[in-house]
Structures are given as C-alpha cells and as structure tokens.
Amino acid sequence: MRLQFHRALYAGSAIDQALQRFAALAHFDRSENATHFVVELRGLVDADGDATRRERRARRIGHALANLALGLTIERGGPDR
Amino acid sequence: MSDTLWGLPAPQIDADLGEAAVTMRLDPTLYPLEVIYAAAYPFIARCWVVLDRDDAGRVSVVLTAKQAATAEQLRALVGEFANELLSSACRREITRQNRALIESVTTQAFGGAMGPPSLEELEAFDFTDEPFDDPLGIAQSWEDKYRKKPRDEGEGEGAP
Numbered sequence: 708m709r710l711q712f713h714r715a716l717y718a719g720s721a722i723d724q725a726l727q728r729f730a731a732l733a734h735f736d737r738s739e740n741a742t743h744f745v746v747e748l749r750g751l752v753d754a755d756g757d758a759t760r761r762e763r764r765a766r767r768i769g770h771a772l773a774n775l776a777l778g779l780t781i782e783r784g785g786p787d788r
Numbered sequence: 789m790s791d792t793l794w795g796l797p798a799p800q801i802d803a804d805l806g807e808a809a810v811t812m813r814l815d816p817t818l819y820p821l822e823v824i825y826a827a828a829y830p831f832i833a834r835c836w837v838v839l840d841r842d843d844a845g846r847v848s849v850v851l852t853a854k855q856a857a858t859a860e861q862l863r864a865l866v867g868e869f870a871n872e873l874l875s876s877a878c879r880r881e882i883t884r885q886n887r888a889l890i891e892s893v894t895t896q897a898f899g900g901a902m903g904p905p906s907l908e909e910l911e912a913f914d915f916t917d918e919p920f921d922d923p924l925g926i927a928q929s930w931e932d933k934y935r936k937k938p939r940d941e942g943e944g945e946g947a948p
Contacts, residue, residue, distance in 0.1 A: 711840070713839065713840050713841045715841055716821070716839045716840070716841060716847070717839070742841075770836035770852065771836075773836065773837070773838050774832045774836055774837060777828065777832060777837055777838070777839065778829065778832050780825075781825045781826075781828070781829050785821065785822070785825065
C-alpha cells in the first residue's frame with residue numbers, strides 16, 4: 708500500500724512522528740520526490756489471518772496514519788518551512 | 789469508479805460509493821489552506837481525511853467513511869464539510885477585520901499589567917503637550933456649556 712502526502716500540505720516532521728507511532732503495527736518505507744512524501748506500507752508486524760483480513764487491516768492502518776499525519780500537521784500550523 | 793451525488797456540483801465533487809469516499813476539489817483562492825485545515829480537523833475523528841493538490845493548484849479533500857456508507861450519508865458528509873468550510877472562512881475574515889482592535893486591546897492590557905509609572909518616569913514625562921482638540925465641546929461640563937450668559941448692564945433699564 709502506497710501513501711502520498713503533498714509537500715505543500717503536510718509537514719515532513721508530522722509524517723515522521725506518525726510513522727513512529729505506527730511502527731509497532733506495520734513496516735514502512737519513507738521516501739520523497741519533488742512534490743510528495745511517499746510512504747510504502749511493506750507489511751504488517753502481526754501477519755496473522757487470511758489475505759483479505761490482512762489487506763483490510765493494512766488499509767485501516769494506512770488511513771489512520773494519514774489522519775494522524777494530517778492532524779499533527781494542522782497542530783503545527785501547516786507544512787515545514 | 790466515480791458516481792454522482794445528486795444535488796452537488798459534479799466538477800468539484802466525485803463520489804466512490806464502493807469505497808464510501810468523496811473527493812472535493814477546492815479553489816485555494818476561495819478557501820485558503822488554513823481554512824481547509826480548520827474545516828478538516830474536526831472531521832479527522834469522524835472519517836479518514838486525505839489532502840492532495842492537483843496540477844492546477846486546487847486542493848483535493850478526500851473523505852472516506854470509516855464504515856460502509858450510503859449515497860445519502862456521503863452527501864450529508866459533503867454538506868457538513870462545505871458548511872464547516874464556510875464557517876471557517878467567515879471566522880478567518882472576522883478575525884482579519886478585528887485584528888487591529890484585538891492588538892490594541894492586548895497592548896493596553898499588557899501596558900496596564902506593567903503597573904503604574906515610577907517617579908523617574910513621571911519626572912521624565914512631557915506634560916507640555918498641546919491641549920486636546922474638542923470642537924464639539926464634549927469635554928465641557930453641562931454648566932459651562934449651558935450657563936446663562938450675563939445680561940448686558942444697560943439692558944432692561946428702559947423697560948416698563
């Protein structure tokens with residue numbers, strides 16, 4: 708699962724903090740390009756259950772990560788300057 | 789897959805009923821980023837919120853319901869978000885208009901909190917200012933303003 712956060716809308720520091728918070732649940736790769744911070748969810752820490760269940764859980768973690776990154780960005784007053 | 793939500797403008801809003809998600813594209817000249825942030829923040833607790841920006845500079849707001857949602861529920865979600873946007877934009881404008889007043893009151897409050905002036909400050913104060921201008925006579929007392937003018941001395945002597 709791949710998440711993209713526009714650099715003009717999200718703070719990189721907020722994304723890092725959100726990734727730390729979710730590190731116990733899934734493995735992530737973080738990179739960035741000219742316009743976006745990119746987060747790749749490589750797999751779940753707890754890989755129990757069938758594929759459908761894992762997929763649903765991964766999507767939920769991705770959504771929650773995006774919500775936290777946005778919330779932290781807003782609390783910091785916007786993207787890093 | 790894109791669906792239409794009856795009653796909402798199609799170019800700005802896409803719905804994906806299968807994913808229970810709606811995408812709104814906002815013009816940042818109408819809704820600055822801080823307004824979008826202020827509107828999005830309370831929705832974080834209710835649904836999944838993702839922001840993005842397209843090549844034209846418009847900000848996309850994707851709201852995905854945490855549970856399965858009907859078209860009616862998604863339409864309500866969009867409506868509530870649009871209301872929150874307008875409310876945030878209005879609050880921002882009022883704050884902008886009242887900024888000078890707020891700064892003035894805050895400065896006076898801080899000035900008062902600093903306590904009365906010291907004797908050295910009073911000594912150094914320049915009291916030779918011009919008296920303030922009062923063309924409407926607001927600072928005058930009622931007696932001064934409406935006092936009967938003394939009659940001329942010769943007046944009334946020849947009266948019967």
